[in-house]
Amino acid sequence: MAECPSSSFIAHLRSVLPKDGTREALITSVIPTLLESIADVAEALRNSHHVAAAGTANSFGDDQLNVDVTAENLIRSAIARCPTITTASSEEDPVERRVQHTTPPPCPSSAPTSEEYTLAFDPLDGSSIIRANWTVGAILSLWDGPTALHQPPATAQIASLLGVFGPRTTAILALRVPNSGLAPVCIELALSADRAWHVATPQLALADTARYFSPANLRAAAEDPAYLALVTGYVARRYTLRYAGGLVPDVVHMLVQGEGVYVSPVTAGSKAKLRRLYELCPLALVVECARGRAVDPVDGRGVLEREVRGCDERGGLVCGSAGEVGGVVERLVEGQ
Amino acid sequence: MAECPSSSFIAHLRSVLPKDGTREALITSVIPTLLESIADVAEALRNSHHVAAAGTANSFGDDQLNVDVTAENLIRSAIARCPTITTASSEEDPVERRVQHTTPPPCPSSAPTSEEYTLAFDPLDGSSIIRANWTVGAILSLWDGPTALHQPPATAQIASLLGVFGPRTTAILALRVPNSGLAPVCIELALSADRAWHVATPQLALADTARYFSPANLRAAAEDPAYLALVTGYVARRYTLRYAGGLVPDVVHMLVQGEGVYVSPVTAGSKAKLRRLYELCPLALVVECARGRAVDPVDGRGVLEREVRGCDERGGLVCGSAGEVGGVVERLVEGQ
The missing domain is CATH 3.40.190.80 (D-Maltodextrin-Binding Protein; domain 2)
Structure with missing residues (x-):
C-alpha cells in the first residue's frame, strides 16, 4: 500500500478545485488516502466469506458484524496517515475525537498547511444485505475545521465520498468548496486491477423527473x-x-x-x-x-x-x- | 487457469453424490469447470469499468452489453474444455448445438465415460442493474443427455449453478440426481483469493413462511x-x-x-x-x-x-x- 497514493484522477481534481493552493492537501493527500481506504475495504470484503456477528454492539446498540469492524479499522488507519484530518467519528464509534497520527510519511502533501478537516463516516452501510452478497457501501463525509457539529452543513461539509462494493469497486465523489468560484461536482470513479482510481463519469446529473x-x-x-x-x-x-x-x-x-x-x-x-x-x-x-x-x-x-x-x-x-x-x-x- | 480444477469442495460433492462412479465426470470435471468459468466471469466484471452496448442484439432482439458478450465467451470456452458437455445453448445464442471441444486436457476426468450432458445458460442476468454496480448473476443449468428440450425437467435437469457477482464471489449449486438415493442438495460456495471454491453453507433451506x-x-x-x-x-x-x-x-x-x-x-x-x-x-x-x-x-x-x-x-x-x-x-x- 503506497503511502502517497496518486492516480490519474488527481489531474481531474485539480481541474475542478481552486488553483490558489488553499486545497492542496485535500487534493494530494486527503481524498487519495480516503479512496485508498475504500480500495482496502473492497479487498477485505472480497475475502470475508464468513460474515458473522462480532459479538459486540456499537454505541447505538446495533449488533456489529465482523466486516463492520474490519472496515472501521481500515478507514481509521487511513485517517491516521493523513495529518490534515484532525478529528474523526464514525457510526461504529460516534464520538468526535482528535486523530492520533502515525509518523507522517515523507510525502510532499504532508508539508505544513492551514487546512484542517473533520471526517464523519459509516464504514459499512448495508449490514442487512451483506450476507446475501448484495452491493453495499461506505459513506465518508469531510467537513472544514475541527468539528462537524453545530456547523452549517451546506458550506462546512465540503466533500462526501461513497464507496460502492459490488461486482466491481466504484466510488462517488461529491465536492462543493465554498468561495472557490467552482461549480459543485459529482464524479463517478472506478478502481482498476492495479489499484488506481479512474474517472468513469466526470459529472453525474439527475434529471428533474424520474421513472x-x-x-x-x-x-x-x-x-x-x-x-x-x-x-x-x-x-x-x-x-x-x-x-x-x-x-x-x-x-x-x-x-x-x-x-x-x-x-x-x-x-x-x-x-x-x-x-x-x-x-x-x-x-x-x-x-x-x-x-x-x-x-x-x-x-x-x-x-x-x-x-x-x-x-x-x-x-x-x-x-x-x-x-x-x-x-x-x-x-x-x-x-x- | 488450471485445466483440471480441483478444490476443497470436491470432497463435499463426493459425499453427496453416488459412489458407484456413474457421476465421476460430473464431480471431477463438469462442475469444477463450470465453477472455474464463474470465477473467470467475476474477474472480468471486476475490471469492466465501461459497461456499454456491444452494438449487437441477441436472437431475442435484446440489446447486448459488452459484458454480456465477455461472459458468454468465457463460459463457452470453459464448456469447450469439458468433453462430457456435448450440447450447449445460451440466452445470448439460444440454439442447441454440439460443442466443438478443444483438445482434451491430460486429466483423469477426461477418461472415457458414459456421461453426457447438455448445458443451458444465461451468462449475465441483470443487465439493467450492472451499470449501477449492483450484484448480478450467471445461471447455468445442466441436463442429462444430448438435449434439454422435450425432457421431463424434474428428472432430466440434474444440476443448476448460480454465479453471484457482488462484493465477493459466491455460487449456489443445486443437485438432484435421480435414482441415486441421495437427497437433493443446495450448497452455497465461496471463492477465495487463490481461486479455490469452499463450502460456505452445506445446505440452504427455505422456511415454510416468510417475512x-x-x-x-x-x-x-x-x-x-x-x-x-x-x-x-x-x-x-x-x-x-x-x-x-x-x-x-x-x-x-x-x-x-x-x-x-x-x-x-x-x-x-x-x-x-x-x-x-x-x-x-x-x-x-x-x-x-x-x-x-x-x-x-x-x-x-x-x-x-x-x-x-x-x-x-x-x-x-x-x-x-x-x-x-x-x-x-x-x-x-x-x-x-
Whole structure:
C-alpha cells in the first residue's frame, strides 16, 4: 500500500478545485488516502466469506458484524496517515475525537498547511444485505475545521465520498468548496486491477423527473395512508421499482440512471433511523452536487439547512430528481 | 487457469453424490469447470469499468452489453474444455448445438465415460442493474443427455449453478440426481483469493413462511387488481421489501435469509419475460433443492412439471418459501 497514493484522477481534481493552493492537501493527500481506504475495504470484503456477528454492539446498540469492524479499522488507519484530518467519528464509534497520527510519511502533501478537516463516516452501510452478497457501501463525509457539529452543513461539509462494493469497486465523489468560484461536482470513479482510481463519469446529473422509485421502510405504509397512496400512485403511473435496502446502492442506482426518487418517511409508529451525520448529510451533498434535492420528509426542509447538533441525531429522507422530491413533499408534508 | 480444477469442495460433492462412479465426470470435471468459468466471469466484471452496448442484439432482439458478450465467451470456452458437455445453448445464442471441444486436457476426468450432458445458460442476468454496480448473476443449468428440450425437467435437469457477482464471489449449486438415493442438495460456495471454491453453507433451506417479499414487474399491478392487492397485503402485514430487479440476487437473498417470496406475474398487458430454459427451470431446481416451491403464476403448476419445447419459451414465476407460494397461488390463480 503506497503511502502517497496518486492516480490519474488527481489531474481531474485539480481541474475542478481552486488553483490558489488553499486545497492542496485535500487534493494530494486527503481524498487519495480516503479512496485508498475504500480500495482496502473492497479487498477485505472480497475475502470475508464468513460474515458473522462480532459479538459486540456499537454505541447505538446495533449488533456489529465482523466486516463492520474490519472496515472501521481500515478507514481509521487511513485517517491516521493523513495529518490534515484532525478529528474523526464514525457510526461504529460516534464520538468526535482528535486523530492520533502515525509518523507522517515523507510525502510532499504532508508539508505544513492551514487546512484542517473533520471526517464523519459509516464504514459499512448495508449490514442487512451483506450476507446475501448484495452491493453495499461506505459513506465518508469531510467537513472544514475541527468539528462537524453545530456547523452549517451546506458550506462546512465540503466533500462526501461513497464507496460502492459490488461486482466491481466504484466510488462517488461529491465536492462543493465554498468561495472557490467552482461549480459543485459529482464524479463517478472506478478502481482498476492495479489499484488506481479512474474517472468513469466526470459529472453525474439527475434529471428533474424520474421513472424509478425506491420506497424505504415500506412497512410504515401499513399505518400511514399518505405513504401507501404515494407508493400505489407510483405503481399506477408505472414507475419502475428498485429497492436494495442499502442507502448507498439505492442512491447510486439513481445517480447512474440519471433519475429516481428515494423515500424513507418518518411516521408515528416507525422512528427515524438514518443518522444525520453519517448518512443524511453526506448523501444530501452527493444528491445536490448531482443537481437533485434531499429533504426532511417531516417538514420538507433541505437536509443541509439544519446544523447537526449531536452524533446520534436521526431523520427520514426524501431525495433524488428535484421535481419528484417536490411531488413527494406535496403529498407527504403539505397534504397533512 | 488450471485445466483440471480441483478444490476443497470436491470432497463435499463426493459425499453427496453416488459412489458407484456413474457421476465421476460430473464431480471431477463438469462442475469444477463450470465453477472455474464463474470465477473467470467475476474477474472480468471486476475490471469492466465501461459497461456499454456491444452494438449487437441477441436472437431475442435484446440489446447486448459488452459484458454480456465477455461472459458468454468465457463460459463457452470453459464448456469447450469439458468433453462430457456435448450440447450447449445460451440466452445470448439460444440454439442447441454440439460443442466443438478443444483438445482434451491430460486429466483423469477426461477418461472415457458414459456421461453426457447438455448445458443451458444465461451468462449475465441483470443487465439493467450492472451499470449501477449492483450484484448480478450467471445461471447455468445442466441436463442429462444430448438435449434439454422435450425432457421431463424434474428428472432430466440434474444440476443448476448460480454465479453471484457482488462484493465477493459466491455460487449456489443445486443437485438432484435421480435414482441415486441421495437427497437433493443446495450448497452455497465461496471463492477465495487463490481461486479455490469452499463450502460456505452445506445446505440452504427455505422456511415454510416468510417475512420478505420481492414483487417483480410491479408495473403490472397498475392493471391487475389481484396483484396490487397481494402487494398491499404484504405491506399491511409488515413484510419487508427487497427487490434488486435481478433474478439471481433476488432469489439468493431469500436462500441466504432462509425465507422469502418472489412474484413475477403474467397479466393481460404485460407479457411473460422469463425464459423457461435459461431462467425458470434452473431457478426452480435451486428453490426446490432448498425445500421451497416454484410455480407458474398462470395456473399454479410446478415450473418443473412441464417440458421445455423451445429455447424461447417464456413464463412468469412465483417461488420461495412453500407456504408463501401457496398463498400467492390462492390469491392470483384460485381467486380468478
